[in-house]
Amino acid sequence: MNYIFSNRVSSLKPSAIREILKHTANPEVIPFAAGNPAADAFPKEIIEKISADILESDPIGALQYSVTEGYTPLRNRLKKEMSEKNCFVYERDDLIITSGAQQANELACKVLCSDGDTLICEAPSFVGSLNAFKSYNVNLVGVELEDDGINIEKLEAALKTNNSVKLLYLIPNFQNPTGKTMSLEKRKAVLALAEKYDFIILEDDPYGDLRFSGKDIPSIKSLDTAGRVIYSRTFSKILAPGLRVGYVSAPAEIISKMIVCKQVSDVHSNIWAQQICDRFMETADMNEHLASLRKLYKAKYELMANGIKEHFSDKVRVTEPEGGLFIWADLPEGADMMTFCQKAVEKYKIAVVPGTAFMISENDKTNSFRMNFSTPTDLQITEGCRILGQLTKEL
Amino acid sequence: MNYIFSNRVSSLKPSAIREILKHTANPEVIPFAAGNPAADAFPKEIIEKISADILESDPIGALQYSVTEGYTPLRNRLKKEMSEKNCFVYERDDLIITSGAQQANELACKVLCSDGDTLICEAPSFVGSLNAFKSYNVNLVGVELEDDGINIEKLEAALKTNNSVKLLYLIPNFQNPTGKTMSLEKRKAVLALAEKYDFIILEDDPYGDLRFSGKDIPSIKSLDTAGRVIYSRTFSKILAPGLRVGYVSAPAEIISKMIVCKQVSDVHSNIWAQQICDRFMETADMNEHLASLRKLYKAKYELMANGIKEHFSDKVRVTEPEGGLFIWADLPEGADMMTFCQKAVEKYKIAVVPGTAFMISENDKTNSFRMNFSTPTDLQITEGCRILGQLTKEL
Numbered sequence: 001m002n003y004i005f006s007n008r009v010s011s012l013k014p015s016a017i018r019e020i021l022k023h024t025a026n027p028e029v030i031p032f033a034a035g036n037p038a039a040d041a042f043p044k045e046i047i048e049k050i051s052a053d054i055l056e057s058d059p060i061g062a063l064q065y066s067v068t069e070g071y072t073p074l075r076n077r078l079k080k081e082m083s084e085k086n087c088f089v090y091e092r093d094d095l096i097i098t099s100g101a102q103q104a105n106e107l108a109c110k111v112l113c114s115d116g117d118t119l120i121c122e123a124p125s126f127v128g129s130l131n132a133f134k135s136y137n138v139n140l141v142g143v144e145l146e147d148d149g150i151n152i153e154k155l156e157a158a159l160k161t162n163n164s165v166k167l168l169y170l171i172p173n174f175q176n177p178t179g180k181t182m183s184l185e186k187r188k189a190v191l192a193l194a195e196k197y198d199f200i201i202l203e204d205d206p207y208g209d210l211r212f213s214g215k216d217i218p219s220i221k222s223l224d225t226a227g228r229v230i231y232s233r234t235f236s237k238i239l240a241p242g243l244r245v246g247y248v249s250a251p252a253e254i255i256s257k258m259i260v261c262k263q264v265s266d267v268h269s270n271i272w273a274q275q276i277c278d279r280f281m282e283t284a285d286m287n288e289h290l291a292s293l294r295k296l297y298k299a300k301y302e303l304m305a306n307g308i309k310e311h312f313s314d315k316v317r318v319t320e321p322e323g324g325l326f327i328w329a330d331l332p333e334g335a336d337m338m339t340f341c342q343k344a345v346e347k348y349k350i351a352v353v354p355g356t357a358f359m360i361s362e363n364d365k366t367n368s369f370r371m372n373f374s375t376p377t378d379l380q381i382t383e384g385c386r387i388l389g390q391l392t393k394e395l
Numbered sequence: 396m397n398y399i400f401s402n403r404v405s406s407l408k409p410s411a412i413r414e415i416l417k418h419t420a421n422p423e424v425i426p427f428a429a430g431n432p433a434a435d436a437f438p439k440e441i442i443e444k445i446s447a448d449i450l451e452s453d454p455i456g457a458l459q460y461s462v463t464e465g466y467t468p469l470r471n472r473l474k475k476e477m478s479e480k481n482c483f484v485y486e487r488d489d490l491i492i493t494s495g496a497q498q499a500n501e502l503a504c505k506v507l508c509s510d511g512d513t514l515i516c517e518a519p520s521f522v523g524s525l526n527a528f529k530s531y532n533v534n535l536v537g538v539e540l541e542d543d544g545i546n547i548e549k550l551e552a553a554l555k556t557n558n559s560v561k562l563l564y565l566i567p568n569f570q571n572p573t574g575k576t577m578s579l580e581k582r583k584a585v586l587a588l589a590e591k592y593d594f595i596i597l598e599d600d601p602y603g604d605l606r607f608s609g610k611d612i613p614s615i616k617s618l619d620t621a622g623r624v625i626y627s628r629t630f631s632k633i634l635a636p637g638l639r640v641g642y643v644s645a646p647a648e649i650i651s652k653m654i655v656c657k658q659v660s661d662v663h664s665n666i667w668a669q670q671i672c673d674r675f676m677e678t679a680d681m682n683e684h685l686a687s688l689r690k691l692y693k694a695k696y697e698l699m700a701n702g703i704k705e706h707f708s709d710k711v712r713v714t715e716p717e718g719g720l721f722i723w724a725d726l727p728e729g730a731d732m733m734t735f736c737q738k739a740v741e742k743y744k745i746a747v748v749p750g751t752a753f754m755i756s757e758n759d760k761t762n763s764f765r766m767n768f769s770t771p772t773d774l775q776i777t778e779g780c781r782i783l784g785q786l787t788k789e790l
Binding site: 012034065113136226 | 495
């Protein structure tokens with residue numbers, strides 16, 4: 001049979017990351033391509049105990065249908081925490097639980113962008129979100145990402161030349177894929193532009209709690225007084241991604257539309273997982289847990305940064321993230337990045353993600369690739385940097 | 396601020412069921428409006444034990460990122476089971492795990508229907524699916540549902556008069572909201588029409604395992620030789636809805652597009668829940684469990700059917716389902732159904748769902764309402780039928 005698909009998906013391809021991750025199923029391949037939390041990062045025993053408590057004390061509560069908005073005690077707890085960080089305003093905002101931040105970002109696009117509306121993002125940006133946006137037929141426009149965040153002049157130019165700009169998608173902290181962090185000045189600048197050109201900012205902050213050096217910068221959401229920011233966060237990077245628990249704080253009017261769209265998508269998120277997150281926040285020491293994660297990732301980052309310094313060709317430029325999970329490496333001009341990545345995985349069994357995966361269009365040129373330091377073991381980091389380094393010197 | 400929403404959602408309203416369910420949060424209200432499995436239906440102890448085993452033996456496996464397609468052992472188990480029921484053809488089909496059947500139905504629409512394409516469904520039909528379809532701007536067309544399934548003549552008329560019909564959505568077994576079951580003859584007839592008019596059938600079968608009288612009728616999927624059926628099922632009604640684990644079997648080409656869209660929606664479904672379902676099928680006696688559910692729901696159905704027979708006005712016509720969770724009641728002509736339902740919940744504390752909730756448009760007229768017999772206790776069924784019966788005699 002010849003199936004005819006909708007115009008939403010006929011051009012969508014499986015994410016290049018997922019394709020490359022298939023190589024990482026091979027345990028011999030060093031996984032610099034993934035974005036998984038480290039195996040050591042999971043508070044296994046605590047979750048095991050909490051889970052047993054939940055299923056013993058109120059099994060029906062964990063197994064029965066629930067409300068789309070999410071588990072009420074968890075919502076209340078997150079509202080309070082976000083309010084203390086000026087990221088939730090009781091009088092104006094609402095907060096719901098989503099199936100990962102991925103769902104929050106998808107819903108934001110679905111409720112705000114009609115076909116052909118413009119959505120601007122950093123270039124490069126997170127491929128999962130880009131594909132979600134594309135699946136709603138938006139006019140996706142990438143704007144150059146500098147070391148301190150999106151290029152403001154080019155952003156304003158894009159705002160002037162594109163019709164019906166509805167959303168600006170940003171990952172201000174330790175961006176995926178570059179590890180770059182947006183300056184306070186630029187955070188204020190994009191808010192001012194949102195007011196001037198009447199659009200909404202979708203601020204995706206999966207890594208904000210994973211700063212291992214430097215000082216926290218206020219979120220855009222915390223600077224917003226006009227109700228122009230949708231702020232999505234997740235337990236994936238700080239507790240466990242398999243739970244699929246994220247959340248989103250935004251003006252109540254926007255959230256009410258997101259609830260309707262979430263309801264038709266999955267009715268509600270897995271209840272047991274929401275209860276696990278709630279009970280963890282209630283009974284475990286989250287600050288201590290986050291401190292241990294930062295220490296773990298700082299050590300892994302430094303191991304990789306030192307390995308790069310020691311072994312990579314001087315012609316390769318890498319970012320120096322102050323948190324998160326990723327380093328972005330630029331190969332020298334004239335080098336063939338795709339051949340480099342393919343050779344790395346096929347001949348030397350080291351998987352990195354070709355930068356093209358994060359471009360707005362796979363035809364956009366880039367000479368960069370993404371390296372992850374949370375997933376590999378320390379030994380894999382050392383060994384992988386040594387081998388990749390040799391490869392960079394052959395360029 | 397004045398927010399402007401996408402044309403997908405600006406007309407979408409929260410489901411009327413969810414609004415009425417808010418009344419059922421009041422424990423004094425008899426819940427004939429819900430669709431929840433009975434509290435007695437959950438194999439609590441088994442799930443508790445399985446969960447402890449999973450989290451003890453392989454916690455990282457349950458908590459780490461996984462693949463979009465779903466937990467491989469569960470997929471393989473379901474492929475085998477579906478294959479034995481002629482609902483999965485290894486050479487042609489693929490099968491993935493979804494976040495409930497709701498997500499399977501949403502994805503089917505997203506990948507097959509562009510804006511303005513026609514999707515035909517039974518009238519009345521399940522409101523959650525109808526809203527999902529509406530959120531993709533389809534031309535939603537309802538066709539009269541008779542006691543033995545959709546009216547075939549009217550269906551063919553709709554196929555002739557509507558352009559670009561991509562999907563026919565059917566719930567052949569113990570339909571929600573009516574409890575009606577489609578005859579084998581009509582199942583064959585819709586397949587022939589799919590071939591003649593070149594469309595795909597989305598067969599939603601959440602209740603198929605809950606037949607408590609009569610004989611199983613082959614699924615449309617099992618009769619399909621051309622690759623024209625998407626078959627969605629769920630663990631929600633047979634194990635636990637809070638898990639949010641459903642699955643869908645369809646031609647591999649269609650499934651591959653659904654995977655891409657699932658990936659941008661929630662990356663993957665909660666892994667622990669998928670493992671629970673897998674381990675339950677592996678270690679518990681599913682046939683025995685299903686037999687106990689059928690016995691439970693048969694008893695509850697008969698209690699409600701007898702209560703209706705004893706107390707309701709003769710002018711009220713009710714369906715006589717052979718399985719599932721719902722009875723559909725038609726009030727006599729001239730009665731004001733909405734006033735009846737409001738009076739029932741506000742004055743007599745008995746919640747039923749007004750039939751308008753299941754109409755294609757809320758403006759479509761109906762004199763019917765839906766009653767559920769799985770959620771209320773036996774005492775609530777007896778008492779609720781007595782009081783509702785009095786109300787029907789006042790009409």
